Amino acid sequence: MTDLLVSSCRACGHASFPPRSLCPRCGSPDLRAKAATAGTVEEATLRAPLAPGSPPIPLISVRTDLGPVVIARLVGAEERDRVPAVEGARVSLSAKQGAPVARLGP
Amino acid sequence: MGAVITGAAEARYERHPPPERTTERLIVAAVLAALEDAGVPPGRVDGLGVASFTLAPDHAVDLAVKMGLKLSWLMEDTNGGASGLNMLQHAARAIEAGDAETIVLCAGDRFDTETLHRVSDSYNVFTRDHLAPLPLYGPNALFAFVTRRHAREHGLEREDYACIPLAQRRWAAANPGAVYRGPLTLADYLSAPVVAPPLRRFDCVPVVSGADAVVLTGGAPAGRRGAALLGLRTAINPDSQEGDGIATAFRELGPELFVTSGLRPEDVDCACVYDDYPVMALIQAADLGLVEDGDLRRFLHRRLLEERWPLNTSGGMLSAGQAGAAGGLHGLVEAVRQLRGQAGERQVAGAEVALVSGYGMVAYRHGACHNAALLSRVAG
Ligand SMILES: [Zn+2]
Numbered sequence: 001m002t003d004l005l006v007s008s009c010r011a012c013g014h015a016s017f018p019p020r021s022l023c024p025r026c027g028s029p030d031l032r033a034k035a036a037t038a039g040t041v042e043e044a045t046l047r048a049p050l051a052p053g054s055p056p057i058p059l060i061s062v063r064t065d066l067g068p069v070v071i072a073r074l075v076g077a078e079e080r081d082r083v084p085a086v087e088g089a090r091v092s093l094s095a096k097q098g099a100p101v102a103r104l105g106p
Numbered sequence: 107m108g109a110v111i112t113g114a115a116e117a118r119y120e121r122h123p124p125p126e127r128t129t130e131r132l133i134v135a136a137v138l139a140a141l142e143d144a145g146v147p148p149g150r151v152d153g154l155g156v157a158s159f160t161l162a163p164d165h166a167v168d169l170a171v172k173m174g175l176k177l178s179w180l181m182e183d184t185n186g187g188a189s190g191l192n193m194l195q196h197a198a199r200a201i202e203a204g205d206a207e208t209i210v211l212c213a214g215d216r217f218d219t220e221t222l223h224r225v226s227d228s229y230n231v232f233t234r235d236h237l238a239p240l241p242l243y244g245p246n247a248l249f250a251f252v253t254r255r256h257a258r259e260h261g262l263e264r265e266d267y268a269c270i271p272l273a274q275r276r277w278a279a280a281n282p283g284a285v286y287r288g289p290l291t292l293a294d295y296l297s298a299p300v301v302a303p304p305l306r307r308f309d310c311v312p313v314v315s316g317a318d319a320v321v322l323t324g325g326a327p328a329g330r331r332g333a334a335l336l337g338l339r340t341a342i343n344p345d346s347q348e349g350d351g352i353a354t355a356f357r358e359l360g361p362e363l364f365v366t367s368g369l370r371p372e373d374v375d376c377a378c379v380y381d382d383y384p385v386m387a388l389i390q391a392a393d394l395g396l397v398e399d400g401d402l403r404r405f406l407h408r409r410l411l412e413e414r415w416p417l418n419t420s421g422g423m424l425s426a427g428q429a430g431a432a433g434g435l436h437g438l439v440e441a442v443r444q445l446r447g448q449a450g451e452r453q454v455a456g457a458e459v460a461l462v463s464g465y466g467m468v469a470y471r472h473g474a475c476h477n478a479a480l481l482s483r484v485a486g
Pocket of ligand 1: 009011013014025026027028
């Protein structure tokens, strides 16, 4: 696991994910990487597996506390049964090979 | 001189094409059929536009070489569900400017399971680096989120969204080119296999192989019917993927389109909107002004299901199938057929004005490309 990095604009403070080349709000190229560590679940779903018999994938749309919405995989054995009841829940965020990973709770 | 579409055709859509039906052959078949429909010999073509996810390593020029077309105008478009109208926007200007006189626009893809996964996992860098590793398995989960947001905002249930695939399947029964033509009931829809809640099988466009093509000239030759382009508007990247995906650029683009075309939404006799998912078809219909009083539920149940208002009369991609980039031309081909009186048993009587929209390229969370056009019948 690594930090979930968003691009944060030094000129106006706007943050984006996935990282951008220029700030979409003010156009500044002066962006730095910032770790998004927590957020709130906006929507949740359970993607059916491609191979029959495999477990479905819990996926969520998360509004990070830094601003950007990220699409994350919800991990933890018990979470699978709680989708989409997790809408509105707080999650902590990290990344695995570039993809956002979320766990319920702070 | 204003651009007029004088021919339109589709190469057979099918779920499991035989090995010999390659992307190139599908596109060539659609081009030849469209030229025949227009009564234009291939030697007269001087402009070519191509969109495809699977033509590589070939490009538009290779298709010209293989078909022996000698051209003064060439383009290749990569905008998926918005590619058809995007090419039409450029082609119409080329004809008005005199850069070309007879342009063929074509799009097609041959998909098998392996190709489809490769294309959807490497759609762009955002997808490859941040979505495919989840894994995401294509855009269905993203549109599950969009549908949830839309349902919450408008208080709609699955029974409401069902009206779109149900109404379109009834049109598909009269389209021999649609892959799925059998009856679809509400019970079938509600009990279909779950894909990504709230989406089930009939909410997700079925991927097929196939191709589409149209022929464009400056004015219709005497004795031939055509579809004249009245107006076309495009919005690319209106929100940098930071909006909610349900307040789309169609909201601004729709009124602009009608003003520039000198028409009102009530003048539209039939419409083909981009239906990769029922929620997107509904958003386009509403934002382009087809829901007169803004009452979505009434539009769905009364206008579409009961009164059979002609939305996506081919059956749409939800019944006809989505043949990759050809999905961007599918609605235009159907609209041209309606305006030229060639829609067979599903012909809309007296169709004079058609609305077509395109939507696509899910850059991260929702589509980044939006376009819409109005066309009118030109009597030959
Ligand atoms: Zn900025």
